[in-house]
Amino acid sequence: MTDQTVVADGRRARRERNRAAVIDAMFELMGDGHLPPSVDEVASRAQVSVSSVFRYFDNLDDLLQQTVARYFERFAPLFEVPAVPDGDVDDRIAALVAARLDLWEAIGPIARMARIRAADQPKLAAVLAETRRDLAAQVRTHFAPDLDGLARADVDDRVALIDCLSAFESWDLLTGTHGRSRQLVDRAWTSGVRALLAPT
Template sequence: MTNSPTALTVATDITSLETDTDGRTLRRRRNRDAVIASLISLIQEGDLDPTVANIADRAEVSHRSVFRYFDDLDDLARTALETALRDALPLAVIAGVGTGSLDDRIEGVIAARLRILTHTKFLVRVAKAKSATLPEVDRMVANVAAMNRDQFRRHFEIELAEMEPRDRAHVTALLSSQMGFEGYDHQSSVLQRTDEEIADAWRLLMRRLLV
């Protein structure tokens, strides 16, 4: 005669099943995060269009498994860019925004812009390229640009308040564009200028526009 399963046996089986399920979920999340981190690190090292093989090898997962976690490469790129740029935002923070002398505020914004731009320059290049076909990335790039303009308005509120509205808008646009990704990348990559030279150019620009 076969014995019926005891309550203890059933409870043990359920616990074992839950543990196995939790383990698979954890492994899936860990592998997915590893793929995202792999793509981010490859881009930051200058590989702007890494292959699935390179991404998978860096993440230490099988090549086929990459598409278990993402619909396609665009889905992976979108997720990685959103993750990397969101995590990098604290680098753009200016300590004591809007406070101190003009010279102090100029140095503060230069330090913040160099921190964020040197860290994200390859990521932003990829984001700009992807923005033409991925609306979510396009909105993300636009949001970052809007945040930059708002930061300049708050940081130089004293000087901007003394200008006519049209001039105020022009100055804010010039500062945010010249000290944004495109301005930095042009000086760094096209003109081959060092960060120190770029910082000197920014100082000159801000003093001419704000004094």
């Protein structure tokens, strides 16, 4: 290995470390409620210069998209709902409600920002749309034993309503505008999902 190769490898490693530090800084600032963080705040938290931020990323939108990707990577386990194949409907309801509350409490700031910026960022809008489809499909799979035997239209209606009820927008409205605690949201969602799954 030549000296030039060693120097190039060192520069590449330093660049990747600094890029990661900038993404982590954006991640942390958004978690602290800075929506959106300024480039000066990001640079200061990452301990790099403002000009370095723009060397590592095309623009702030590029940084935001990569920060969202980091969120998905870090919180991937929270997007899952524990399977309850042998439980009754109340067990499945409890599992879904707890999983959604854990998820939204963990990613609330980035989820809020993603929805704000998706209107003018097609790539971010596409990620958000795919995530919403996945969460809806998850509801359908999770409650398959309780929806079995219903007409397709009835299944579709109930899946859509349960998905809306437990969505980020519902959680944000209940905890923000209505000041509901986790316990109260849990109670409301549990009651609502149970009603939607009740036989007609």
